[in-house]
Amino acid sequence: MSMIHVLYENELWLPPLLDALAERKLPVRPHFLDGGVLDLAASWPAGVWINRMSPSSHTRNHQGGVTYTRELLAVLEARGHRILNGSRAFALELSKIQQDAALRAAGILTPHTIGVVAADAKAAARRLSPPFITKHNQGGKGLGVQLFRSYEAFDAHVDQGGIEHGSPDGVVILQQYIEPAEPYITRVEIVDGTFLYALRSSTEGGFELCPADACAVDDAFCPVGAGGKFGHDPTVTRDDPLVQRYIRFLDDNDIALAGIEYVTDAHGRRYTYDINGTTNFNSTVEDQAGVYGMRALAELAARTLAEVDQRLPAAK
Ligand SMILES: Nc1ncnc2c1ncn2[C@@H]1O[C@H](COP(=O)(O)OP(=O)(O)O)[C@@H](O)[C@H]1O
Ligand SMILES: [Mg+2]
Structure with a gap:
């Protein structure tokens, strides 16, 4: 059967x-x-x-x-x-480098992103101007995300071995930090080519922003969840041009469902930086939106x- x-x-x-x-x-x-x-x-x-x-x-x-x-x-x-x-x-899902390459190819604005593989991270960082952040290429849950406001701070971090045991594939990501105009990022949930809703996730508590309810209690790396950190954002609609681009992007890349994250700077520019194919839906947000991702899946x-x-x- x-x-x-x-x-x-x-x-x-x-x-x-x-x-x-x-x-x-x-x-x-x-x-x-x-x-x-x-x-x-x-x-x-x-x-x-x-x-x-x-x-x-x-x-x-x-x-x-x-x-x-x-x-x-x-x-x-x-x-x-x-x-x-x-x-x-x-x-x-496994590579922020491949995500960025695909997003750029689709004409979607992303922060300047650099991958470092067994090479001089300090020298690579000079390609960016501070502030910038580190990430793991294979990540999720904000793993390895740290903010640096000067080269000196980054150099000291590297000297202390801070970027050595990171991503399982050994790829360190350096990325331009986009200062959010307001203290939240936006995540757009799409299933089967349909926009479900957008949510806001507060950036005030740091970078670990997995919205799964289960993370609220059981995952030390992801101490957020059904609490006050997430909320439905009704201002982002299906007709938003960026949402329309995301829908086309997922279709072109054979992705049935994903939560896609962007951050908005003081000029209103929206930078896309994370595609979560193994997306988890937040029940508080879904009750607010009246839309349920797992039902759509x-x-x-x-x-x-x-x-x-x-x-x-x-x-x-
Ligand atoms: N380029 C960036 N500029 C500003 N904030 C960022 C940037 N990249 C990531 N962040 C912050 O860090 C969080 C985790 O980064 P993300 O790339 O989503 O990693 P993960 O795949 O681990 O979720 C984001 O939700 C956001 O708050
Ligand atoms: Mg993320």
Whole structure:
């Protein structure tokens, strides 16, 4: 029987999706992944695959799940399986460099971004003028995000070994800091080519801005959640030209769902800096907006499953 297969590694983020799939009485099989055996001669069960693997898996000792999923997605695609957020989406999920390159190619404004791989970070930083920030190339949850207002402060940080044990892929990101005109960033949630809503996330408490409810209690790296940090932003609508660009961007890059973040400077320029394919929806914001992301994803999964069932036995 064909079913919906969910690839994941964080138990805490799974229930909202499983609940939404259960509401529609869809057959579901979750696959926890922190590694595994990939037998290229084996066949894979029929159905739709939803990739919910997190780029911050390594913080829960599950980096093997990221590596395994990357290869599995390629295998599934080669065999004709349908995946929501497949290999192209996952490549962007795992690399802020690839995100920036794709956003720029789409004509979307981004902060000046530099990747440093086993090279002199201090010299690389001179390509930017302060303030600038560091990040992990493979991140999430604000990992490795630190603000520097002078080269000296950055140099001292490097000298103390501050950027050595960062991203699992060894890529350090240096990026122009965009001073927010007001103390929040905006995140636009899109599922299946449809704008759901935008939310504001306060920047006053720092850089760890994962909106998942589960992070509120259980993840030391992500101490925010249903509290006062997030709110629905009704001023951003479907007709906003940037939202329209995002929708086209996700379609062009085969991304079924994502939360895309931008920061607005004092001149009203909006810089896009983060695409979250494994997006988590905040229940407080969704109650305010009256729109529910996991229901939209479940609807997409149901439709895709029906399409797959119609053309069986295409995939192997
Ligand atoms: N270029 C930037 N200018 C200003 N603030 C930024 C910039 N990049 C990131 N931030 C702040 O840091 C937070 C985390 O950065 P982000 O790139 O979203 O990393 P992650 O993928 O870990 O969420 C953002 O939500 C925002 O508040
Ligand atoms: Mg972010």
